[in-house]
Amino acid sequence: xxxxxxxxxxxxxxxxxxxxxxALLFAxxxxxxxxxxxxxxxxxxxxxxxxxxxxxxxxxxxxxFTGMGGAGARDGYLFALGLIPACxxxxxxxxxxxxxxxxxxxxxxxxxxxxxxxxxxxxAGLAMISSMQSTDAxxxxxxxxxxxxxxxxxxxxxxxxxxxxxxxxITNYLSSGAALFAFLTAPxxxxxxxxxxxxxxxxxxxxxxxxxxxxKEDLRSE
Amino acid sequence: MSNKSLPDVFVEGARxxxxxxxxxxxxxxxxAFAIIQVFRITGLLTLLGTIFTPxxxxxxxxxxxIMVLISxxxxxxxxxxxxxxxxxxxxxxxxxxTILLPAIFLMGxxxxxxxxxxxxxxxxxxxxxxxxxxxxxxxxxxxFLMRLFA
Numbered sequence: 001x002x003x004x005x006x007x008x009x010x011x012x013x014x015x016x017x018x019x020x021x022x023a024l025l026f027a028x029x030x031x032x033x034x035x036x037x038x039x040x041x042x043x044x045x046x047x048x049x050x051x052x053x054x055x056x057x058x059x060x061x062x063x064x065f066t067g068m069g070g071a072g073a074r075d076g077y078l079f080a081l082g083l084i085p086a087c088x089x090x091x092x093x094x095x096x097x098x099x100x101x102x103x104x105x106x107x108x109x110x111x112x113x114x115x116x117x118x119x120x121x122x123x124a125g126l127a128m129i130s131s132m133q134s135t136d137a138x139x140x141x142x143x144x145x146x147x148x149x150x151x152x153x154x155x156x157x158x159x160x161x162x163x164x165x166x167x168x169x170i171t172n173y174l175s176s177g178a179a180l181f182a183f184l185t186a187p188x189x190x191x192x193x194x195x196x197x198x199x200x201x202x203x204x205x206x207x208x209x210x211x212x213x214x215x216k217e218d219l220r221s222e
Numbered sequence: 223m224s225n226k227s228l229p230d231v232f233v234e235g236a237r238x239x240x241x242x243x244x245x246x247x248x249x250x251x252x253x254a255f256a257i258i259q260v261f262r263i264t265g266l267l268t269l270l271g272t273i274f275t276p277x278x279x280x281x282x283x284x285x286x287x288i289m290v291l292i293s294x295x296x297x298x299x300x301x302x303x304x305x306x307x308x309x310x311x312x313x314x315x316x317x318x319x320t321i322l323l324p325a326i327f328l329m330g331x332x333x334x335x336x337x338x339x340x341x342x343x344x345x346x347x348x349x350x351x352x353x354x355x356x357x358x359x360x361x362x363x364x365x366f367l368m369r370l371f372a
Contacts, residue, residue, distance in 0.1 A: 076255025095235025
Protein backbone atom coordinates (compact mmCIF):
# COMPACT_ATOMS: atom_id res chain seq x y z
CA UNK A 1 0.00 0.00 0.00
CA UNK A 2 1.41 3.43 -0.88
CA UNK A 3 2.48 5.75 1.90
CA UNK A 4 1.27 9.25 2.63
CA UNK A 5 4.11 10.89 0.69
CA UNK A 6 3.37 8.89 -2.40
CA UNK A 7 -0.30 9.76 -2.23
CA UNK A 8 0.51 13.43 -1.85
CA UNK A 9 2.78 13.44 -4.90
CA UNK A 10 -0.12 14.80 -6.88
CA UNK A 11 -0.43 18.53 -6.39
CA UNK A 12 -0.03 21.24 -8.95
CA UNK A 13 3.73 21.14 -8.35
CA UNK A 14 4.03 17.85 -10.27
CA UNK A 15 6.14 18.58 -13.34
CA UNK A 16 4.65 17.22 -16.53
CA UNK A 17 7.15 17.11 -19.38
CA UNK A 18 5.82 18.39 -22.70
CA UNK A 19 6.31 14.86 -24.03
CA UNK A 20 3.72 13.81 -21.51
CA UNK A 21 1.01 15.77 -23.32
CA UNK A 22 2.24 14.59 -26.73
CA ALA A 23 2.19 10.98 -25.51
CA LEU A 24 -1.28 11.41 -24.04
CA LEU A 25 -2.56 12.92 -27.27
CA PHE A 26 -1.00 10.06 -29.21
CA ALA A 27 -2.65 7.50 -26.92
CA UNK A 28 -6.06 9.19 -27.30
CA UNK A 29 -5.78 9.14 -31.10
CA UNK A 30 -4.28 5.64 -31.27
CA UNK A 31 -6.96 3.99 -29.17
CA UNK A 32 -9.80 6.14 -30.53
CA UNK A 33 -10.16 4.33 -33.82
CA UNK A 34 -10.60 7.60 -35.72
CA UNK A 35 -8.01 6.48 -38.29
CA UNK A 36 -9.38 2.95 -38.62
CA UNK A 37 -10.96 3.59 -42.02
CA UNK A 38 -7.91 5.50 -43.24
CA UNK A 39 -6.37 4.15 -46.45
CA UNK A 40 -3.16 6.22 -46.35
CA UNK A 41 -0.13 5.89 -44.06
CA UNK A 42 -2.15 7.66 -41.35
CA UNK A 43 -3.70 4.29 -40.57
CA UNK A 44 -0.57 3.48 -38.54
CA UNK A 45 -2.19 5.64 -35.85
CA UNK A 46 -4.88 3.04 -35.32
CA UNK A 47 -4.69 0.27 -32.74
CA UNK A 48 -6.56 -2.31 -34.79
CA UNK A 49 -4.42 -1.70 -37.87
CA UNK A 50 -1.17 -2.08 -35.92
CA UNK A 51 -2.60 -5.14 -34.18
CA UNK A 52 -3.06 -6.58 -37.68
CA UNK A 53 -4.59 -9.91 -38.69
CA UNK A 54 -3.79 -13.56 -38.40
CA UNK A 55 -3.44 -15.47 -41.65
CA UNK A 56 -6.66 -17.03 -42.85
CA UNK A 57 -7.68 -20.54 -43.77
CA UNK A 58 -9.57 -22.28 -46.53
CA UNK A 59 -12.54 -19.96 -46.56
CA UNK A 60 -10.73 -16.70 -45.85
CA UNK A 61 -13.95 -14.73 -45.66
CA UNK A 62 -14.88 -16.48 -42.44
CA UNK A 63 -12.14 -18.62 -40.97
CA UNK A 64 -9.09 -17.47 -39.01
CA PHE A 65 -6.39 -19.78 -37.64
CA THR A 66 -8.98 -21.07 -35.19
CA GLY A 67 -10.78 -22.71 -38.09
CA MET A 68 -14.53 -22.92 -38.43
CA GLY A 69 -17.24 -24.69 -36.51
CA GLY A 70 -15.31 -25.14 -33.25
CA ALA A 71 -17.04 -25.13 -29.85
CA GLY A 72 -16.41 -25.51 -26.14
CA ALA A 73 -13.15 -25.24 -24.22
CA ARG A 74 -10.93 -25.98 -27.22
CA ASP A 75 -12.56 -23.31 -29.34
CA GLY A 76 -12.34 -20.94 -26.36
CA TYR A 77 -8.66 -21.69 -25.93
CA LEU A 78 -7.78 -20.93 -29.54
CA PHE A 79 -9.99 -17.84 -29.50
CA ALA A 80 -8.31 -16.61 -26.29
CA LEU A 81 -4.87 -17.30 -27.74
CA GLY A 82 -5.81 -14.91 -30.53
CA LEU A 83 -6.44 -12.19 -27.94
CA ILE A 84 -2.97 -12.19 -26.43
CA PRO A 85 -1.32 -10.00 -29.11
CA ALA A 86 -3.89 -7.22 -28.57
CA CYS A 87 -3.35 -7.50 -24.84
CA UNK A 88 0.46 -7.32 -25.16
CA UNK A 89 0.41 -4.53 -27.74
CA UNK A 90 -2.02 -2.41 -25.73
CA UNK A 91 -0.20 -2.75 -22.42
CA UNK A 92 3.17 -2.22 -24.14
CA UNK A 93 1.90 1.08 -25.52
CA UNK A 94 0.32 2.12 -22.24
CA UNK A 95 3.67 1.44 -20.56
CA UNK A 96 5.49 3.67 -23.09
CA UNK A 97 2.89 6.44 -22.71
CA UNK A 98 3.25 6.19 -18.93
CA UNK A 99 7.06 6.27 -19.22
CA UNK A 100 6.92 9.47 -21.29
CA UNK A 101 4.72 11.11 -18.66
CA UNK A 102 1.39 10.69 -20.48
CA UNK A 103 -0.43 9.46 -17.40
CA UNK A 104 1.02 12.33 -15.36
CA UNK A 105 -0.40 14.66 -18.00
CA UNK A 106 -3.80 12.99 -17.71
CA UNK A 107 -3.61 13.31 -13.94
CA UNK A 108 -2.73 17.00 -14.19
CA UNK A 109 -5.63 17.62 -16.55
CA UNK A 110 -8.08 15.67 -14.37
CA UNK A 111 -7.07 17.03 -10.96
CA UNK A 112 -8.92 20.37 -11.19
CA UNK A 113 -12.01 18.52 -12.46
CA UNK A 114 -12.35 16.16 -9.51
CA UNK A 115 -14.13 18.63 -7.20
CA UNK A 116 -16.78 19.73 -9.74
CA UNK A 117 -17.26 16.28 -11.28
CA UNK A 118 -17.19 14.04 -8.22
CA UNK A 119 -17.07 16.29 -5.18
CA UNK A 120 -13.72 14.89 -4.13
CA UNK A 121 -10.47 16.86 -3.69
CA UNK A 122 -7.81 17.10 -6.41
CA UNK A 123 -5.37 15.24 -4.19
CA ALA A 124 -7.20 12.06 -5.22
CA GLY A 125 -5.96 12.51 -8.83
CA LEU A 126 -3.12 10.02 -8.60
CA ALA A 127 -5.34 7.40 -6.94
CA MET A 128 -7.92 8.00 -9.69
CA ILE A 129 -5.44 7.48 -12.53
CA SER A 130 -4.05 4.41 -10.75
CA SER A 131 -7.55 2.99 -10.30
CA MET A 132 -8.04 3.18 -14.07
CA GLN A 133 -5.09 0.80 -14.44
CA SER A 134 -5.32 -1.42 -11.38
CA THR A 135 -8.26 -1.99 -9.04
CA ASP A 136 -5.94 -3.01 -6.22
CA ALA A 137 -3.62 -0.01 -6.54
CA UNK A 138 -6.52 2.45 -6.72
CA UNK A 139 -8.27 0.96 -3.69
CA UNK A 140 -5.03 0.82 -1.69
CA UNK A 141 -4.28 4.47 -2.39
CA UNK A 142 -7.85 5.44 -1.52
CA UNK A 143 -7.48 3.76 1.84
CA UNK A 144 -4.16 5.57 2.39
CA UNK A 145 -5.82 8.92 1.52
CA UNK A 146 -8.52 8.25 4.11
CA UNK A 147 -6.07 7.10 6.78
CA UNK A 148 -4.03 10.27 6.25
CA UNK A 149 -7.31 12.20 6.59
CA UNK A 150 -6.80 13.79 3.18
CA UNK A 151 -10.34 12.79 2.21
CA UNK A 152 -13.45 12.40 4.37
CA UNK A 153 -15.45 9.19 4.85
CA UNK A 154 -18.11 10.58 2.50
CA UNK A 155 -15.56 11.47 -0.19
CA UNK A 156 -14.02 8.02 0.12
CA UNK A 157 -17.40 6.34 -0.38
CA UNK A 158 -18.18 8.46 -3.47
CA UNK A 159 -14.70 7.73 -4.84
CA UNK A 160 -15.24 4.01 -4.22
CA UNK A 161 -18.46 4.14 -6.27
CA UNK A 162 -16.44 5.62 -9.13
CA UNK A 163 -13.81 2.86 -8.89
CA UNK A 164 -16.19 -0.05 -8.30
CA UNK A 165 -18.13 0.23 -11.58
CA UNK A 166 -15.78 -0.79 -14.43
CA UNK A 167 -12.76 -1.22 -12.15
CA UNK A 168 -9.31 -0.91 -13.78
CA UNK A 169 -11.13 0.42 -16.85
CA ILE A 170 -8.17 1.02 -19.15
CA THR A 171 -6.41 -2.28 -18.45
CA ASN A 172 -9.56 -4.40 -18.64
CA TYR A 173 -10.96 -2.62 -21.68
CA LEU A 174 -7.71 -2.93 -23.63
CA SER A 175 -6.96 -6.51 -22.56
CA SER A 176 -10.26 -8.41 -22.26
CA GLY A 177 -12.37 -5.95 -24.24
CA ALA A 178 -9.97 -6.10 -27.18
CA ALA A 179 -11.48 -9.51 -27.95
CA LEU A 180 -14.62 -7.76 -29.16
CA PHE A 181 -13.08 -4.70 -30.88
CA ALA A 182 -13.14 -6.33 -34.30
CA PHE A 183 -16.93 -6.92 -34.01
CA LEU A 184 -17.86 -3.34 -33.06
CA THR A 185 -19.96 -1.16 -35.32
CA ALA A 186 -18.68 2.01 -33.56
CA PRO A 187 -15.12 3.34 -33.03
CA UNK A 188 -13.52 1.71 -29.98
CA UNK A 189 -13.28 5.04 -28.15
CA UNK A 190 -17.09 5.39 -27.96
CA UNK A 191 -17.81 2.52 -25.55
CA UNK A 192 -14.83 3.71 -23.47
CA UNK A 193 -16.26 7.25 -23.28
CA UNK A 194 -19.67 5.84 -22.33
CA UNK A 195 -18.02 3.80 -19.57
CA UNK A 196 -16.12 6.81 -18.25
CA UNK A 197 -19.18 9.08 -18.31
CA UNK A 198 -21.26 6.48 -16.47
CA UNK A 199 -18.56 5.94 -13.85
CA UNK A 200 -18.86 9.65 -13.07
CA UNK A 201 -22.65 9.44 -13.20
CA UNK A 202 -22.67 6.46 -10.80
CA UNK A 203 -20.38 8.24 -8.33
CA UNK A 204 -22.81 11.16 -8.37
CA UNK A 205 -25.72 8.82 -7.66
CA UNK A 206 -23.76 7.75 -4.57
CA UNK A 207 -23.12 11.40 -3.73
CA UNK A 208 -26.84 12.12 -4.00
CA UNK A 209 -27.67 9.06 -1.87
CA UNK A 210 -25.21 10.12 0.85
CA UNK A 211 -26.47 13.71 0.79
CA UNK A 212 -30.18 12.93 0.82
CA UNK A 213 -30.59 9.64 2.62
CA UNK A 214 -27.65 9.10 4.95
CA UNK A 215 -27.37 11.53 7.86
CA LYS A 216 -24.06 13.25 8.46
CA GLU A 217 -23.47 11.86 11.95
CA ASP A 218 -24.20 8.35 10.64
CA LEU A 219 -21.39 8.58 8.14
CA ARG A 220 -18.79 9.24 10.81
CA SER A 221 -19.67 6.12 12.78
CA GLU A 222 -18.27 2.62 12.25
CA MET B 223 11.72 9.58 -16.21
CA SER B 224 14.33 6.83 -15.95
CA ASN B 225 16.98 6.02 -18.53
CA LYS B 226 15.36 2.88 -19.87
CA SER B 227 15.09 2.83 -23.66
CA LEU B 228 11.60 2.95 -25.17
CA PRO B 229 11.83 -0.56 -26.66
CA ASP B 230 12.70 -1.87 -23.17
CA VAL B 231 9.72 -0.03 -21.70
CA PHE B 232 7.42 -1.41 -24.41
CA VAL B 233 8.65 -4.96 -23.82
CA GLU B 234 8.06 -4.55 -20.09
CA GLY B 235 4.46 -3.51 -20.76
CA ALA B 236 3.98 -6.28 -23.33
CA ARG B 237 5.19 -8.75 -20.70
CA UNK B 238 2.49 -7.46 -18.34
CA UNK B 239 0.02 -8.01 -21.19
CA UNK B 240 1.29 -11.57 -21.63
CA UNK B 241 0.90 -12.26 -17.91
CA UNK B 242 -2.66 -10.89 -17.88
CA UNK B 243 -3.39 -12.88 -21.03
CA UNK B 244 -2.10 -16.17 -19.66
CA UNK B 245 -3.26 -15.81 -16.07
CA UNK B 246 -6.59 -14.10 -16.67
CA UNK B 247 -7.84 -13.83 -20.27
CA UNK B 248 -7.28 -17.43 -21.42
CA UNK B 249 -8.68 -19.14 -18.29
CA UNK B 250 -11.70 -16.81 -18.14
CA UNK B 251 -12.54 -17.06 -21.84
CA UNK B 252 -12.03 -20.82 -21.81
CA UNK B 253 -14.40 -21.12 -18.85
CA ALA B 254 -16.97 -18.96 -20.63
CA PHE B 255 -16.82 -21.07 -23.80
CA ALA B 256 -17.13 -24.25 -21.75
CA ILE B 257 -20.13 -22.90 -19.82
CA ILE B 258 -21.86 -21.81 -23.02
CA GLN B 259 -21.22 -25.27 -24.47
CA VAL B 260 -22.88 -26.87 -21.41
CA PHE B 261 -25.80 -24.43 -21.57
CA ARG B 262 -26.22 -25.06 -25.28
CA ILE B 263 -26.17 -28.86 -25.00
CA THR B 264 -28.57 -28.92 -22.05
CA GLY B 265 -30.97 -26.54 -23.75
CA LEU B 266 -30.65 -24.02 -20.89
CA LEU B 267 -29.39 -21.38 -23.31
CA THR B 268 -32.57 -21.53 -25.37
CA LEU B 269 -34.67 -21.57 -22.19
CA LEU B 270 -32.92 -18.53 -20.67
CA GLY B 271 -33.09 -16.85 -24.05
CA THR B 272 -36.85 -17.32 -24.22
CA ILE B 273 -37.44 -16.18 -20.63
CA PHE B 274 -35.36 -13.03 -20.95
CA THR B 275 -36.44 -12.04 -24.45
CA PRO B 276 -38.94 -9.37 -23.26
CA UNK B 277 -36.42 -7.75 -20.87
CA UNK B 278 -33.50 -7.81 -23.28
CA UNK B 279 -35.71 -6.48 -26.06
CA UNK B 280 -35.76 -3.17 -24.15
CA UNK B 281 -32.05 -2.85 -24.91
CA UNK B 282 -32.36 -4.05 -28.47
CA UNK B 283 -30.83 -7.42 -27.60
CA UNK B 284 -31.91 -11.07 -27.99
CA UNK B 285 -32.75 -13.06 -24.83
CA UNK B 286 -29.48 -15.01 -24.90
CA UNK B 287 -27.61 -11.77 -24.18
CA ILE B 288 -28.59 -12.20 -20.53
CA MET B 289 -25.82 -14.83 -20.34
CA VAL B 290 -23.27 -12.14 -21.20
CA LEU B 291 -24.51 -9.93 -18.34
CA ILE B 292 -24.66 -12.73 -15.77
CA SER B 293 -21.17 -13.95 -16.58
CA UNK B 294 -19.79 -10.37 -16.66
CA UNK B 295 -20.99 -9.94 -13.12
CA UNK B 296 -18.71 -12.80 -12.09
CA UNK B 297 -15.76 -11.86 -14.31
CA UNK B 298 -15.19 -9.36 -17.11
CA UNK B 299 -13.12 -11.86 -19.09
CA UNK B 300 -15.95 -14.36 -18.73
CA UNK B 301 -18.47 -11.82 -20.04
CA UNK B 302 -16.27 -11.08 -23.03
CA UNK B 303 -15.81 -14.81 -23.64
CA UNK B 304 -19.54 -15.52 -23.54
CA UNK B 305 -20.18 -12.60 -25.91
CA UNK B 306 -17.55 -13.92 -28.33
CA UNK B 307 -18.88 -17.45 -28.12
CA UNK B 308 -22.46 -16.32 -28.80
CA UNK B 309 -21.20 -14.12 -31.65
CA UNK B 310 -19.30 -17.00 -33.24
CA UNK B 311 -22.40 -19.18 -33.02
CA UNK B 312 -24.53 -16.48 -34.64
CA UNK B 313 -26.67 -15.73 -31.53
CA UNK B 314 -25.35 -12.16 -31.30
CA UNK B 315 -24.71 -9.69 -34.13
CA UNK B 316 -22.13 -6.90 -34.42
CA UNK B 317 -24.74 -4.40 -33.26
CA UNK B 318 -25.53 -6.54 -30.20
CA UNK B 319 -21.84 -6.75 -29.25
CA THR B 320 -21.53 -2.97 -29.58
CA ILE B 321 -24.53 -2.43 -27.29
CA LEU B 322 -23.20 -4.90 -24.72
CA LEU B 323 -19.55 -3.84 -24.52
CA PRO B 324 -19.76 -1.01 -21.92
CA ALA B 325 -22.19 -3.02 -19.76
CA ILE B 326 -19.73 -5.93 -19.55
CA PHE B 327 -17.32 -3.62 -17.72
CA LEU B 328 -19.73 -1.34 -15.86
CA MET B 329 -21.27 -4.27 -13.97
CA GLY B 330 -18.21 -6.48 -14.42
CA UNK B 331 -16.42 -8.63 -11.84
CA UNK B 332 -18.46 -7.21 -8.97
CA UNK B 333 -18.01 -10.28 -6.78
CA UNK B 334 -14.22 -10.10 -7.09
CA UNK B 335 -14.13 -6.33 -6.73
CA UNK B 336 -16.24 -6.42 -3.60
CA UNK B 337 -13.09 -7.62 -1.86
CA UNK B 338 -10.40 -6.11 -4.04
CA UNK B 339 -11.94 -2.64 -4.36
CA UNK B 340 -14.50 -2.02 -1.61
CA UNK B 341 -12.78 -4.20 0.99
CA UNK B 342 -9.34 -2.77 0.36
CA UNK B 343 -10.59 0.83 0.38
CA UNK B 344 -12.40 0.10 3.67
CA UNK B 345 -15.88 1.11 2.46
CA UNK B 346 -18.59 0.52 5.10
CA UNK B 347 -20.36 -2.74 4.31
CA UNK B 348 -23.84 -1.20 4.66
CA UNK B 349 -23.16 0.72 1.43
CA UNK B 350 -22.36 -2.42 -0.59
CA UNK B 351 -25.94 -3.02 -1.82
CA UNK B 352 -26.21 0.58 -3.08
CA UNK B 353 -22.84 0.26 -4.81
CA UNK B 354 -23.92 -2.97 -6.53
CA UNK B 355 -27.19 -1.34 -7.59
CA UNK B 356 -25.39 1.73 -9.00
CA UNK B 357 -23.15 -0.48 -11.15
CA UNK B 358 -26.16 -2.33 -12.55
CA UNK B 359 -27.95 0.97 -13.25
CA UNK B 360 -24.77 2.16 -15.01
CA UNK B 361 -24.78 -0.99 -17.16
CA UNK B 362 -28.45 -0.56 -18.09
CA UNK B 363 -27.97 3.09 -19.06
CA UNK B 364 -24.82 2.07 -20.96
CA UNK B 365 -26.86 -0.33 -23.11
CA PHE B 366 -29.50 2.33 -23.82
CA LEU B 367 -26.79 4.84 -24.79
CA MET B 368 -24.96 2.37 -27.02
CA ARG B 369 -28.14 1.75 -29.00
CA LEU B 370 -27.66 5.30 -30.30
CA PHE B 371 -24.12 4.57 -31.53
CA ALA B 372 -24.43 0.95 -32.64
